[in-house]
Amino acid sequence: MVESSSKKMVKTGMLVLAYILLAAVVLCMLVPYIWMLSSSLKLNKDVFTFPMQWIPQQPRWENYVDIWTKIPLGTFIYNTAKLSVIVTVLQLLTSSFAAYAFSKLQFKGKNILFLGYIATIAIPWQAYMVPQFIMMRSLGLNNTHMAIILLQAFSAFGVFLMRQFYQGIPNELCEAARIDGLSEYGIWGKIMLPLSKPALSTLTIFTFVTTWNDFLGPMIYLTKTELKTIQIGLRMFISQYSAEYGLIMAASVISIIPVLIVFLLLQKYFVQGVASSGIKG
Amino acid sequence: MQNEIRIGTDQVHKAGKSRTLKDHLIAYSFIAPNFIGFALFTLVPMIFAFVLAFVKWDGANPMEFTGLHNFIRLAQDTTFHKALWNTVVYTIGVVPLTMACALGLAILLNQKVFGRNTMRTIFFFPYVASLVAVAAVWNFIFSPTMGPVNNILHAITGVPLEELPRWAADKDWAMFTVVLFTVWKNMGYYMVIYLAGLQGVNPELYEAAELDGANAWKRFRNVTIPQLAPTTFFVLMILVINSFKVYDIFINLFAGADNQLNDATRVLVYQIYNTAFRSLDYGYASAMAIVLFLLVLGVTIVQFRGEKKYGQ
Numbered sequence: 375m376v377e378s379s380s381k382k383m384v385k386t387g388m389l390v391l392a393y394i395l396l397a398a399v400v401l402c403m404l405v406p407y408i409w410m411l412s413s414s415l416k417l418n419k420d421v422f423t424f425p426m427q428w429i430p431q432q433p434r435w436e437n438y439v440d441i442w443t444k445i446p447l448g449t450f451i452y453n454t455a456k457l458s459v460i461v462t463v464l465q466l467l468t469s470s471f472a473a474y475a476f477s478k479l480q481f482k483g484k485n486i487l488f489l490g491y492i493a494t495i496a497i498p499w500q501a502y503m504v505p506q507f508i509m510m511r512s513l514g515l516n517n518t519h520m521a522i523i524l525l526q527a528f529s530a531f532g533v534f535l536m537r538q539f540y541q542g543i544p545n546e547l548c549e550a551a552r553i554d555g556l557s558e559y560g561i562w563g564k565i566m567l568p569l570s571k572p573a574l575s576t577l578t579i580f581t582f583v584t585t586w587n588d589f590l591g592p593m594i595y596l597t598k599t600e601l602k603t604i605q606i607g608l609r610m611f612i613s614q615y616s617a618e619y620g621l622i623m624a625a626s627v628i629s630i631i632p633v634l635i636v637f638l639l640l641q642k643y644f645v646q647g648v649a650s651s652g653i654k655g
Numbered sequence: 656m657q658n659e660i661r662i663g664t665d666q667v668h669k670a671g672k673s674r675t676l677k678d679h680l681i682a683y684s685f686i687a688p689n690f691i692g693f694a695l696f697t698l699v700p701m702i703f704a705f706v707l708a709f710v711k712w713d714g715a716n717p718m719e720f721t722g723l724h725n726f727i728r729l730a731q732d733t734t735f736h737k738a739l740w741n742t743v744v745y746t747i748g749v750v751p752l753t754m755a756c757a758l759g760l761a762i763l764l765n766q767k768v769f770g771r772n773t774m775r776t777i778f779f780f781p782y783v784a785s786l787v788a789v790a791a792v793w794n795f796i797f798s799p800t801m802g803p804v805n806n807i808l809h810a811i812t813g814v815p816l817e818e819l820p821r822w823a824a825d826k827d828w829a830m831f832t833v834v835l836f837t838v839w840k841n842m843g844y845y846m847v848i849y850l851a852g853l854q855g856v857n858p859e860l861y862e863a864a865e866l867d868g869a870n871a872w873k874r875f876r877n878v879t880i881p882q883l884a885p886t887t888f889f890v891l892m893i894l895v896i897n898s899f900k901v902y903d904i905f906i907n908l909f910a911g912a913d914n915q916l917n918d919a920t921r922v923l924v925y926q927i928y929n930t931a932f933r934s935l936d937y938g939y940a941s942a943m944a945i946v947l948f949l950l951v952l953g954v955t956i957v958q959f960r961g962e963k964k965y966g967q
Binding site: 626 | 681685689693696700703760764774775776781786787793900902903914932941947948951
């Protein structure tokens with residue numbers, strides 16, 4: 375009896391400790407965002423007052439109005455949204471299409487081709503970004519959105535992810551559909567696509583967020599202001615107006631909101647995708 | 656007809672050449688959209704990268720084959736060595752700290768604690784949040800004289816502001832700052848991988864250990880750690896590879912409007928970028944890229960062997 379009650383106390387103590395630790399980490403994770411939000415509603419001279427004023431006495435909403443005219447924020451967001459959507463759609467279509475063949479069809483060179491895909495996943499993009507740029511430039515694609523689309527839309531990762539999922543769908547399902555007279559394209563569209571919603575969602579959020587947040591790609595290819603994405607546009611603004619603290623924070627908040635929305639809506643698939651990447655290796 | 660032909664691969668072969676040809680064409684038509692884009696914009700540049708490493712080229716004048724000259728230059732280039740060294744130091748700083756934090760948080764969240772899912776979201780979010788934005792906040796918060804961090808330190812310790820660390824602006828503290836930032840930004844991602852690993856541990860193992868009188872530490876040491884070995888291994892490999900490839904974090908924490916890094920903060924990919932796009936020394940930049948490729952390849956080979964060992 376004594377032992378079990380002391381054990382209970384230890385357990386309660388551990389739980390309390392766990393809560394204290396977690397609360398501390400939650401605070402560390404959240405403070406930068408709260409600081410960002412709070413500063414975005416302040417005058418430059420009030421951003422760094424100490425002790426810190428968490429809730430501005432007179433919130434300066436004008437920051438959120440001024441930022442749109444100070445830099446072409448609307449253009450940046452439009453460019454980023456356009457690129458993210460096009461890349462994601464192309465990625466989903468071509469990846470699931472190719473993955474269907476790799477998983478459910480027989481053809482010559484299948485294993486070699488798939489091995490090639492896998493091998494290139496391991497090669498870092500940074501190792502071939504220079505020749506890729508030279509090639510794109512010689513095609514006249516420097517300073518075009520097309521360059522970003524072409525380099526992001528056909529990743530081996532997407533094919534791999536979709537194929538892994540299709541492998542889990544029984545072949546009998548496809549056989550039955552073939553007997554019913556469906557073409558391979560029909561099986562892909564009417565059976566595989568609807569069944570692979572979880573994998574498609576994972577790929578969607580991964581691709582969308584990666585494209586939205588991409589930094590080095592747009593930095594290499596998009597040097598004209600009117601073509602810039604939100605990341606490099608924001609970076610340009612921060613380096614040009616480094617003392618406009620309030621405006622920088624307002625622009626930062628705006629740049630985070632779309633990802634926050636997508637993340638909150640689809641985070642289940644994101645977490646599943648990350649988790650399964652760890653399990654399958 | 657269709658019943659006979661389409662039941663298995665064996666039957667397809669029996670059905671004659673034309674059938675197979677058509678099946679092949681259909682299969683290739685599925686692969687083609689992705690493969691053509693992939694081959695043109697990934698495979699071709701990859702091969703091109705190896706060629707470039709052995710030439711001298713500025714993009715305008717004719718290419719000049721120089722053999723191993725670029726690599727000999729690399730061996731003598733102290734700036735490059737500094738970049739390589741900084742990348743290694745960064746990796747050594749980021750990897751163990753991220754793993755420890757990610758595992759610790761995963762274990763805490765794997766208990767029946769209140770608000771689990773909300774906390775998981777909060778810990779994970781920095782990983783997807785825009786780097787430029789969060790780096791800007793960090794630079795403000797860690798600003799040497801104005802920032803709240805140093806002002807709080809000043810208020811607590813009484814040390815004058817001028818004597819406190821200047822964080823990103825200080826060559827001795829820069830690496831520490833960027834490691835801290837990277838851990839803060841990415842640990843949630845690895846935590847989710849660890850959480851999945853923890854959920855795969857058979858609870859009976861813990862029950863058995865408890866019956867044998869193992870305390871919490873012993874259960875962690877003798878059940879959790881060995882059971883998580885494959886996950887830990889995977890996390891380690893991904894972390895090392897990602898640390899080798901770092902660029903954007905350094906630019907956003909340290910560089911001014913000119914996007915230049917100094918000797919204390921230059922990293923491998925920065926060196927590749929600058930050599931190619933500022934000095935227009937494409938051949939030399941590609942030789943550096945080969946070094947990056949070989950580093951990552953080395954890790955990948957270790958990973959391959961390890962995965963066989965862990966039977967994944």
